[in-house]
Structures are given as C-alpha cells and as structure tokens.
Amino acid sequence: MSRQTLERETLNPNHVLRSSLELPCGAVLRNRLAKSAMSDSLGNGEGDPTEAQVRLYERWAEGGAAVSIIGEVQGDPRFPEKPGNLVFGAHTDQQAIQSLVKRAVIEGANLWPQLGHAGALSHQPISQPKGPSALDIEGLQCASMSVEEIQELPGTYARTAAYAKNAGFSGVQIHAGHGFLLSQFLCPLFNRRSDGYGGSIEARCRIVLEVIDEVRRAVGPSYPVAIRINSTDKLEGGLSEDEALEVVRLLDQTSVDLIDISGGTYFPGAKASSDGSSRGPYFLEFARRAKEVTNVPLMATGGFKRREQAVDAVASGAVDMVGLARAMVLDPRLAKVWLTEEGGDPDFPKFKSAPPGGITAWYTMRLTALGEDRENAFTLDLPSAMRIYEERDAQRCIKWREKFSHPPFCPE
Numbered sequence: 001m002s003r004q005t006l007e008r009e010t011l012n013p014n015h016v017l018r019s020s021l022e023l024p025c026g027a028v029l030r031n032r033l034a035k036s037a038m039s040d041s042l043g044n045g046e047g048d049p050t051e052a053q054v055r056l057y058e059r060w061a062e063g064g065a066a067v068s069i070i071g072e073v074q075g076d077p078r079f080p081e082k083p084g085n086l087v088f089g090a091h092t093d094q095q096a097i098q099s100l101v102k103r104a105v106i107e108g109a110n111l112w113p114q115l116g117h118a119g120a121l122s123h124q125p126i127s128q129p130k131g132p133s134a135l136d137i138e139g140l141q142c143a144s145m146s147v148e149e150i151q152e153l154p155g156t157y158a159r160t161a162a163y164a165k166n167a168g169f170s171g172v173q174i175h176a177g178h179g180f181l182l183s184q185f186l187c188p189l190f191n192r193r194s195d196g197y198g199g200s201i202e203a204r205c206r207i208v209l210e211v212i213d214e215v216r217r218a219v220g221p222s223y224p225v226a227i228r229i230n231s232t233d234k235l236e237g238g239l240s241e242d243e244a245l246e247v248v249r250l251l252d253q254t255s256v257d258l259i260d261i262s263g264g265t266y267f268p269g270a271k272a273s274s275d276g277s278s279r280g281p282y283f284l285e286f287a288r289r290a291k292e293v294t295n296v297p298l299m300a301t302g303g304f305k306r307r308e309q310a311v312d313a314v315a316s317g318a319v320d321m322v323g324l325a326r327a328m329v330l331d332p333r334l335a336k337v338w339l340t341e342e343g344g345d346p347d348f349p350k351f352k353s354a355p356p357g358g359i360t361a362w363y364t365m366r367l368t369a370l371g372e373d374r375e376n377a378f379t380l381d382l383p384s385a386m387r388i389y390e391e392r393d394a395q396r397c398i399k400w401r402e403k404f405s406h407p408p409f410c411p412e
Helices: 003-008 013-018 051-062 094-104 147-167 181-186 206-219 241-251 284-291 307-315 326-330 334-338 358-371 382-405
Strands: 033-035 067-074 110-116 135-137 140-144 172-176 225-230 258-262 298-301 321-324
Touching: 013 307, 033 334, 051 067, 051 094, 051 358, 067 147, 067 172, 094 110, 094 147, 110 147, 147 172, 147 206, 172 181, 172 206, 181 206, 181 225, 181 241, 206 225, 206 241, 225 241, 241 284, 258 284, 258 321, 284 298, 307 321, 321 326, 326 334, 326 358, 358 382
Parallel strands: 033 067, 033 321, 067 110, 110 172, 172 225, 225 258, 258 298, 298 321
Antiparallel strands: 135 140
C-alpha cells in the first residue's frame, strides 16, 4: 500500500494498520503492528523455553501481532543479559524449541528471535563481562575484547541465525541497541578503541556491518533479517542522533529488511527513554529524518499508548511498522483490537514513587502471568514484583552456572 493510499484511509484507522508490508527479502508481514523485543525472563535458567514462555508467544500470535520478537536470545552463554534468556546451540532443548515455533508461528504470525550479546553489561553473577574497551567506573566494570574475539562475533551471530532458521523461526533481529554489545561498539563511551573498530562512526559501525553480512550469508536472500538500533543513547558523550543517522545511511547499503528504531542505554547515568518524552511516541522525529536517508522499512518502538498514535505514525510515512511492548503486556490481543472498527486503548497503570527497576519488574512478572493465563488474578505491587523477580533470577543463575560452566561450554 502506497503512502498516498494510507493518507486517504486515515478515516479508517483499522485499514491503515491492517495493510500488509512486503520486506525487501520478499517476506510479507500481515499488518503493521509488532510485539517488539523485551526481556521476558521466561527461559528456564538453562537456556530453554518454559511452557509459560511458549504460551506467551502463542497468545501474541493469536492476538493478531504481525511479528513477535523474543528478546534476547544468546548464541554464546558466556555473555547473557539475564539468566532467563534463551540460548541457541548444541545444548538447546530441541523439543521445547519445536513447541515454541509450532504454537507461535500460526495464522500468518511471525516469530523472530532477537540475537543478542550483552558484552560489558553481561549479567555478572553468571559472566565475566567483556566489551569494546575495558571500563572500571562506578556501576560498570568489564575487560576489553581482543581483535580476535571481535572477529569471531560475525560467525557466532551467523550460527545463531542459522539455528533459528533451521528450527522454523520465520526471521531474526540483530540487537544493536540499548547499550548491549553491538550498541556498545557504536557508543563513544563504551568504545574507546584506536584500531579499525573504534574512532569514527564508520569504524565503530564496522562490526555491525560485518555481523549483518555474515548473518545474511548464513540464512540466504529470502529470509528476514532485521536490526534494532538506538536513535540516541540519551547520554552526554554517547551516540548522538546525528551519528545514529550515519548508522542508518550505512545500514541502507546492507541487506537488512527492517530497521527497528529505539533508544536509551544502561550505561551508568543514562536517562530512561521516557524521560522528556511522556506525551507520545519517543522516536518518531528521528524516524522521519531516517526516512530521508534509507529505503529500508522502518519500525519505531517506544511510547505508543493509543491507536491514533500508531495510525498517525504509519499514515504519515514516518514508519512502516509500529513496535509495541508494554501495551501488549497489558493486552495481548491489542493488535486485533486496534485492527477493528471499534478499537480501544489499554489502561496503563500509574505508579507512585517507583524504586529503580520496580516498573520493569512489575511488567516482567505480568508477562509471567500472561504465560500462565492468570493475568486477571495479577495483583502484585512493585515491592512484591521486585522481590519475586530477583529471587527467580537468583535461582536461575544457579542453574545457568551448572549447565554452562561444568564442563566448560564451547559456543562452537
């Protein structure tokens, strides 16, 4: 559907969002609404899906999302974001993966794993973090990766993508946002290298482009390969919007099929993505700038709370897809709701005096309730959600160390 057609149909919002989108690789997404990647923390602590995780993605597929993205999936268990992450490789429970794919790739819905590596932000209880450069500041310590370790990354991502394709996942997303490893290479605060992987934005982006090329070779020309990037790190001295625009220009010369625009990082002192952006979607203005320098379809994730915001974003041509995270945690059927004439928006909870990490823990525990079909009985307050969330992570760390440290795990 052309931009002009979309503009004519703004009086029929369900038509705007219902239109399909053909990606450059030839794959077709059934509508313009995606369940964007978020860390659901529902792996079993050994890198495998649980029944609750399988049911969760089944519910989003039944709920009408064109694609659901699992955040995040590790190819190397030495550098996980959390002990609830999935791990793809020789040690993976094939039967559990087959169940996940069978139940979530239904009715035209897509399921993409987000290929991640936490780098300097790897979960310390189960990792010895390494990033582009050695850092020792309050709240962040990591060793520096060698050139040889950097050059191994494209192969690791490619093997993980090939595993996903062979297992039946309908595409992959490369995670280069939110301060995790590939985002760290793009960020001047994380990346202080003076070799070919540091310095100019082109050099800092080098490993990202190498990963894309190797992943594409592994999965072939007709398989969707998306990428998530930051529009800004929201941090003084971090990746700026102008530099992020250069990243988009470089991505335009690659084979990626969809660029998911987000923002923010977990570098100490960074602002949350919502800071200063509470009145609407966070990254649309950057998306409009990005549209001028790329023909790759764009998706924006962050701050979409009402259907009219999603309709306006697509109808105006700012983006081709809208990524929804917390909104779809509140209502897993939100895509179908927004594709009907009646519509309707989720009721976002309001929290007072939220402790750091409290809101994230609350939404994460609600994800668990969704996966167990008991969201109607979900009544946790923030302190209780944080306590249960942290206790569960601690138990899964024990299981993670048992599986991936004894004997030493080989990512090959």
